[in-house]
Amino acid sequence: MKLRDVGEDKLLDQLLPHLRLGKTVVAGAGDDCAVTKMFPGRNFLVLKTDCIVEGVHFLSGANPVDVGWKAMMRPLSDFAATSAVPQFALVTLIASKETEVEWVRKLYRGLRRAAKRFKISIVGGEMSGTPGPIAISVSIVGFVEKGRWLSRRGGKVGDDLFVTGRLGGAVKQKHLQFIPRIVESRWLTKSFAIHAMMDLSDGLGVDLPRLARASNVGFKIEMESLPLSRGAKVDSAISEGEDYELLFAISPRHSRRLQRAWKRKFPKLALTRIGQLHQRSNIKRQTLPGGYVHFQQPS
Amino acid sequence: MKLRDVGEDKLLDQLLPHLRLGKTVVAGAGDDCAVTKMFPGRNFLVLKTDCIVEGVHFLSGANPVDVGWKAMMRPLSDFAATSAVPQFALVTLIASKETEVEWVRKLYRGLRRAAKRFKISIVGGEMSGTPGPIAISVSIVGFVEKGRWLSRRGGKVGDDLFVTGRLGGAVKQKHLQFIPRIVESRWLTKSFAIHAMMDLSDGLGVDLPRLARASNVGFKIEMESLPLSRGAKVDSAISEGEDYELLFAISPRHSRRLQRAWKRKFPKLALTRIGQLHQRSNIKRQTLPGGYVHFQQPS
Numbered sequence: 001m002k003l004r005d006v007g008e009d010k011l012l013d014q015l016l017p018h019l020r021l022g023k024t025v026v027a028g029a030g031d032d033c034a035v036t037k038m039f040p041g042r043n044f045l046v047l048k049t050d051c052i053v054e055g056v057h058f059l060s061g062a063n064p065v066d067v068g069w070k071a072m073m074r075p076l077s078d079f080a081a082t083s084a085v086p087q088f089a090l091v092t093l094i095a096s097k098e099t100e101v102e103w104v105r106k107l108y109r110g111l112r113r114a115a116k117r118f119k120i121s122i123v124g125g126e127m128s129g130t131p132g133p134i135a136i137s138v139s140i141v142g143f144v145e146k147g148r149w150l151s152r153r154g155g156k157v158g159d160d161l162f163v164t165g166r167l168g169g170a171v172k173q174k175h176l177q178f179i180p181r182i183v184e185s186r187w188l189t190k191s192f193a194i195h196a197m198m199d200l201s202d203g204l205g206v207d208l209p210r211l212a213r214a215s216n217v218g219f220k221i222e223m224e225s226l227p228l229s230r231g232a233k234v235d236s237a238i239s240e241g242e243d244y245e246l247l248f249a250i251s252p253r254h255s256r257r258l259q260r261a262w263k264r265k266f267p268k269l270a271l272t273r274i275g276q277l278h279q280r281s282n283i284k285r286q287t288l289p290g291g292y293v294h295f296q297q298p299s
Numbered sequence: 300m301k302l303r304d305v306g307e308d309k310l311l312d313q314l315l316p317h318l319r320l321g322k323t324v325v326a327g328a329g330d331d332c333a334v335t336k337m338f339p340g341r342n343f344l345v346l347k348t349d350c351i352v353e354g355v356h357f358l359s360g361a362n363p364v365d366v367g368w369k370a371m372m373r374p375l376s377d378f379a380a381t382s383a384v385p386q387f388a389l390v391t392l393i394a395s396k397e398t399e400v401e402w403v404r405k406l407y408r409g410l411r412r413a414a415k416r417f418k419i420s421i422v423g424g425e426m427s428g429t430p431g432p433i434a435i436s437v438s439i440v441g442f443v444e445k446g447r448w449l450s451r452r453g454g455k456v457g458d459d460l461f462v463t464g465r466l467g468g469a470v471k472q473k474h475l476q477f478i479p480r481i482v483e484s485r486w487l488t489k490s491f492a493i494h495a496m497m498d499l500s501d502g503l504g505v506d507l508p509r510l511a512r513a514s515n516v517g518f519k520i521e522m523e524s525l526p527l528s529r530g531a532k533v534d535s536a537i538s539e540g541e542d543y544e545l546l547f548a549i550s551p552r553h554s555r556r557l558q559r560a561w562k563r564k565f566p567k568l569a570l571t572r573i574g575q576l577h578q579r580s581n582i583k584r585q586t587l588p589g590g591y592v593h594f595q596q597p598s
Contacts, residue, residue, distance in 0.1 A: 027450055031450045044336060046332045126349055126350060129355050131354060131431065133430060137393075
């Protein structure tokens with residue numbers, strides 16, 4: 001059965017009432033707007049939207065449960081980067097009339113699973129027709145305590161650079177099943193003074209220069225210490241993207257204590273010091289003997 | 300010059316810094332998440348997302364400034380329905396590499412103009428590629444005072460039904476240039492006890508039954524009193540949609556006072572009593588002599 005046989009509104013009427021809503025939700029999907037209670041305390045509001053498109057972020061044959069998972073988890077990875085707590089999600093699905101209803105049901109199963117993992121309420125669901133490829137846009141709203149908010153901008157000269165997990169090879173499978181590092185990020189800002197943080201979605205080679213630029217510093221990476229995924233090479237760890245691991249800067253005074261505490265708290269997840277932040281310099285990109293770019297902040 | 304020549308990231312880097320941000324915005328577009336201050340007082344958080352697609356909600360040849368305006372104003376019409384104050388917008392643009400950069404610039408001009416009209420900060424802007432038609436998704440976040448929140452659900456038997464403005468014919472031009480009735484809605488909930496409200500986006504014939512169903516009541520419309528746009532016929536006022544006017548229910552005790560006060564406050568905008576809410580009945584749809592459906596709550 002296809003979307004054209006059921007109608008978008010009817011399908012949404014079937015899907016949306018089954019969404020699990022948190023206690024703070026006053027009105028969820030189905031009314032003109034979603035309405036929720038405010039979270040108390042001295043907090044900032046945090047907002048993020050992202051979208052994935054068929055043929056660009058997932059292949060047409062991908063499992064729709066995985067597609068829903070990825071659509072929800074991508075903006076959540078930005079929440080991890082901000083050390084924020086996600087609470088509410090708005091979903092927009094743009095799909096053709098020829099889309100199988102079963103595909104949409106499975107997509108929502110993936111969205112719901114992902115939301116449940118982080119206790120998020122899906123409070124809005126829109127659907128629109130298109131003659132083109134399927135696109136799913138997800139917006140997330142939540143909060144962060146004023147003292148725990150992180151951005152790319154606070155990195156200081158001399159800071160150690162760390163990454164969580166392993167890099168490279170994510171485009172094979174992990175990009176559809178990754179778990180945003182929200183738990184890890186919340187633990188980090190509870191226990192340590194992190195200066196700057198971001199999530200690695202476009203690859204270290206693109207994302208690290210962004211953090212350095214935002215912090216107005218340079219950087220130097222020790223290529224030999226990059227934590228590689230099984231079977232991945234250095235260049236894929238640098239340029240492939242879709243890792244959704246955290247990259248952050250912390251004063252070297254705290255690095256030892258951080259590494260010991262991390263090992264106790266997250267024994268299964270690697271935490272690796274990959275380099276340092278430096279003064280902005282004029283040193284251009286250098287090529288290592290192995291052919292890899294020993295990349296530093298270009299002038 | 301096309302998107303492929305500039306790159307999405309570069310174009311966003313040019314567009315986003317020019318966004319006008321309110322004083323409550325701590326971090327706008329460009330970082331992983333947007334971060335804003337919370338609005339004080341005993342308020343609810345209000346969230347809405349919506350999208351428009353080329354070929355469905357606007358023609359390929361439409362003025363991109365108008366397209367941006369419509370993309371922003373559609374979810375704002377839902378804020379009017381909720382009597383909420385919009386504050387922050389997240390924009391996702393899905394466009395092909397062949398899209399003219401100038402088209403995107405003009406789209407953002409329309410988005411910015413629309414945001415400025417209601418003092419909204421655009422705090423997030425994403426762009427993604429597609430081989431298909433252009434789609435623009437906009438999410439809005441804001442607040443409503445606990446005592447002023449309206450939904451479709453509060454209508455009572457005996458309530459008078461009112462609509463703002465004139466209905467029908469909007470698909471010609473108005474749908475690209477309408478102004479959501481936020482000012483009017485905020486005035487209504489400041490001065491009057493409105494029972495239920497919604498915005499007319501799909502046409503009175505579809506939307507009124509939704510309000511009645513949500514309120515668990517029936518309805519009766521006096522077709523002869525429907526406020527028609529110039530040149531519009533009754534059937535287009537009922538079924539065409541895209542009016543973006545307000546439909547609301549209020550106790551008949553307050554109708555006179557409302558109509559007098561409205562005329563003083565909004566002398567240029569019609570406010571028309573079009574019928575009443577009734578007990579749910581078993582009366583089926585009836586056809587009027589003129590051929591119009593004299594529509595009542597079907598059993």
